[in-house]
Amino acid sequence: MSAQNTLNIKTAQDIDKPELSIDADVVIVGSGAGGAINAYELARQGKKVVVLEAGPYVPSSKFSEMMAVAMGTLYQDEGGQSNTHGDISVLQGACVGGSTVVNAALCFRTPEYYLDLWAREFGLDNLTPELMSSYFDKVEKNLSIDKNGPQETSIGAHLISNGLKQLGIREGVAYRNIRDCALTGFCFAGCKTDRKQSMLVTYLPWACNHGAEIYADTRVTRINTQNGRATGVEAQVIDPKTKTVKSNVKVNAPIVVLAAGPVQTPIILMQSGIANSSGQVGKNFACHPTLSITAMFDRHVDDFHGATHSLYVDTHVLPEEGGYLLLNAVQDPVEASFQAEPGTGAPYVAYMEKYRNSIRLITLIHDQNVGEIRFKDGVKEIIYEVDDKDFEIMKEGLKYNARILFAAGAEYLYLPTSDRTLIKSVEEIDSVIDQLKNEPARYRYVSFHPQGSCRMGADPTKTVVNPYGETHDVKQLYIADASLLPTSIGYNPSETVYALASYIADQIAKANFS
Incomplete structure (x- = not known):
């Protein structure tokens, strides 16, 4: 069955109310690797899951198979995102499915070298080769990695x-x-035949089959908290043609999963003024x-x-x-x-x-x-x-x-x-x-591999996120994208993110739904 037939999705075109209030058990910011995997794993627990994606929804039937066109429709800043000098193009997907829609599908397991390094230097003793191997097995089966x-x-x-x-x-x-x-x-221009097993054709439709809802064209501006706990998010639905705000959205949810990517995730935390007692939000990129x-x-x-x-x-x-x-x-x-x-x-x-x-x-x-x-x-x-x-x-x-x-x-x-x-x-x-x-x-x-701007580690004075994916400062606010990686890993990080996102989803379920 095609993704178009199974995605429960609303775009700016579908929303006509200037104010929108939504109640959910979990709100997920971003629909790429980390967001989609958490959406599925938590929705199948019977929880109401809402996914907010800043980018547009482009079904695979509308992929142009032309790189120049894809840059303008599927990539962050129309493919123009770069460092301040302008000499490094930092390419990220900006669409439903995120970078998984436009990456090369290349997958590597995280080398044990880095798992050992992270245990030694960042206190991530939980991410043992044995544990990670079980998650690699899982995502490789689910995503047909071969x-x-x-x-x-x-x-x-x-x-x-x-x-x-x-x-x-x-x-x-x-x-x-x-x-x-x-x-x-x-x-790199999107797989028109749905043969690349991106989030658009795997975890997102699977999540929707368990009741998850996706809102495209919806940019999160703030994470709300109360007494040191996440309580939901505020967002704006942006009309993709006029670039004007079509609706102000508030999602009330006791669990927030931030998976907007290593550039956008720290920016949302900065906008919200939270989770930065370490001073490390946005650092170590x-x-x-x-x-x-x-x-x-x-x-x-x-x-x-x-x-x-x-x-x-x-x-x-x-x-x-x-x-x-x-x-x-x-x-x-x-x-x-x-x-x-x-x-x-x-x-x-x-x-x-x-x-x-x-x-x-x-x-x-x-x-x-x-x-x-x-x-x-x-x-x-x-x-x-x-x-x-x-x-x-x-x-x-x-x-x-x-x-x-x-x-x-x-x-x-x-x-x-x-x-x-x-x-x-x-x-x-x-x-x-x-x-x-x-x-x-x-x-x-x-x-193609931004990473490391919200490091995971045991020491709350040096890292942003604890070993289980929850921010040190704000309870029930989780991060599940490549910003977690404590160091660069030298290989394409997609499978590392798939596995870590699956692990973090299990930690969320264990801590909140058991």
Whole structure:
């Protein structure tokens, strides 16, 4: 059954009252990974669950399969969200289903390295490998997370695989939350065939089947509290066409689950003036900055069909091993057009004429939690610059990346700089990359993985959320999104969020419904 037939959803178009008051057992802010999973797990306990989503409801039947259109309809700030320097695009979904609608579906279990680190440094002794394994098993079954089959491997990934074999480098095969992938390569623009198992086609309709209600176009402005306990939220229904307030909404609920994302969650807490006795709300932001090297071949490759990600290289992913991960990725022409700087006019046209000859390989770094989310006078700021030490890690990752691409048969490479930078041979790799300096606005960074702005931990003076997902300061106010992560984890964090959200839902049920 399609999601459209099972979602109990109201949009701004459906609401004609200037004031709306709703009573519920649980109100959930955000309909992405954390929000949707909590909606289902708590609704199936027989509780009345209301989900508020600031973004629009776009059914999969209306996905355009065009990246340029998707940016304007499915992404935060129409795809324009970035750090204050404007050199890192921080991409998040802003629609019913959240980032799960527009991510690449790539899934990794949290490495035990980080679970051990979090236990040691943040007192998260409860998140043992054994416990987390049970939750990984659960979400992998529910979301059809499985290893890519050979038929799903893109042409570019085959070339990269050949390069890895020549260099004797271990290859990782991607796991994705996909069912019978159509191999169209449109993951970042939304999956029109509902084969990507996003929240839009899994946990949200499941939650609605248990009575949950979803309100789209509804932006939460405040969390209400009384005597140190959450009592609900205030929100505004925004007309997506006029951008005006159509209705003021108040949801009365003794349990609030905040899952608006690592940028928006701390902003809502700041607007509400709560849960920040530690002074850590919005601090410790990380985002896994990535740079893609574009490789040009002497023939058409047509690397735009197949799994969005087919393979990865994690031989240097842990901090002691280097701190970077490599990922292949197919790309459509829009993405290709901003991955490198070929120049303008004739040089740009010549570059795009060779789009069919290109493939890309991404370097993703495990970054330090050096960023901060701020909100002042109604203005959002993502204060983040790539740390000097992290930039040296990025350079090592780019060298590794470049050697693999040349081994795969590339003629020459474009580096993702704001000026035209080519590497024409293996011999040039070190000299060209060693000259790169950590300068703002020089590189074409992209981040799909904001995280860490409301850290989870045992010490209420250093973290925002306790080991069970409840804020230290406000009882029955829970956070269930990637803002919880105490550190960057160096891998795509989606499965970590799926598992933590399931765990937190169980803790909510145990504490309140037993």
